[in-house]
Amino acid sequence: MTAEVPDDEQRPLISHLLELRMRLLRGLWGFGLVLLLLLPFANRLYAWLAQPLLAKLPKGGQLIATQVAAPFFTPMKLALVTALMLAMPWLLYQLWAFVAPGLYRREKRLALPLLVSALLLFYAGCAFAYFLVLPTVFGFLARITPEGVAMMTDISAYLDFVLVLFLAFGLAFELPVALVILALLGWVTPDQLREGRGYAIVGIFIIAAVVTPPDVISQLLLAIPMCLLYEAGILAARILAPAGGQRDDLA
Incomplete structure (x- = not known):
């Protein structure tokens, strides 16, 4: 005979699942709306993205499409990523709206700035790559x-x-953000990060050598x-980190 779960224990789980579904649908609707607005400008987006390379090519240089459907699917792919x-x-x-009610007050105060900082830093990294790295790399390659070799990229x-x-x-x-999270979790301390600076610099240069052009x-x-x-x-x-080591008991 199987034990039945009381209704009052099922309701919180069902309500969480319903809210999760609502948040997922809202997220997908927002993403779909942005994508729908960008699709008519997919070719313009690609032309803008290609500028760092086209500006470094000799006069008359251009990109080429070696696959039949590439002129259609490649701008669509860019529009999808941009959206x-x-x-x-x-x-x-x-x-955030889904997980925030289950966080402690101190966790909320720390998590939200970290989340916003992570997003802004990611955007800053992409902008840095577009405006500085790409022109420099393509200038070097050109x-x-x-x-006697024509630089014509697919x-x-x-x-x-x-x-x-x-x-x-x-x-x-x-x-x-990653270092702050590690410190808040207690896995490292600021002093350990400072003492390991030399190893970190070596690791950074190794990573840079792997992920960037040669x-x-x-x-x-x-x-x-x-x-x-x-x-x-x-x-x-x-x-x-010192503030992150303490935890409030109140949600």
């Missing part, structure tokens, strides 16, 4: 292209290359900001 990035604040708000390969750089720099700029300039453009962000993370952890 996701633009809708991310709305998606994160839906996530200069070292052998004479539009799909170019988009994948740029998106990987955006992701790499966006995640790299999350370093201060030239010294782009590696430095990632490694130097990460070193500065590491120092910012130590400072932020020193400010926030």
Whole structure:
């Protein structure tokens, strides 16, 4: 004979599931609306994204499409990724609205600024990659292209290359938030972060060498900001970690 779960214990679970469904639907509706608004401008978005490369190509240089459907699907892919990035604040708000009632007051005070900071830092990393890294990298590649070789990049390969750089720099700029979270969890202390600075710098340069194109300039453009962000993370952890070690008993 199976024991039945009382109705008063089922209601909280059902209400949480209903709220989760509502938040997911709202997030998807918001994302779908942004995507719908961007689709008519997909080609313009790609033309804007291609500017760092086109500006460094010789006069008359252009991108090419080596696949039949690439001129259609590649701008659509860019519109999809752009819509996701633009809708991310709305998606994160839906996530926050769902989990916030279960957090302690001190956790709310710390989690919300960290969430906003992480989002802004990711955007800053993407902007840094577009306005500084891409022109520098493409300028270097254009200069070292052998004479008699036309630098004509496939539009799909170019988009994948740029998106990987955006992701790499966006995640790299999350370093201060990651350090603060580690300090708040008690896994490291600000003093340990300061003492391990040398190892961190070596690790940063190794990561920069792996995720960036094989030239010294782009590696430095990632490694130097990460070193500065590491120092910012130590400072932020020193400010926030002592308060994060205490926990309120009231929700």
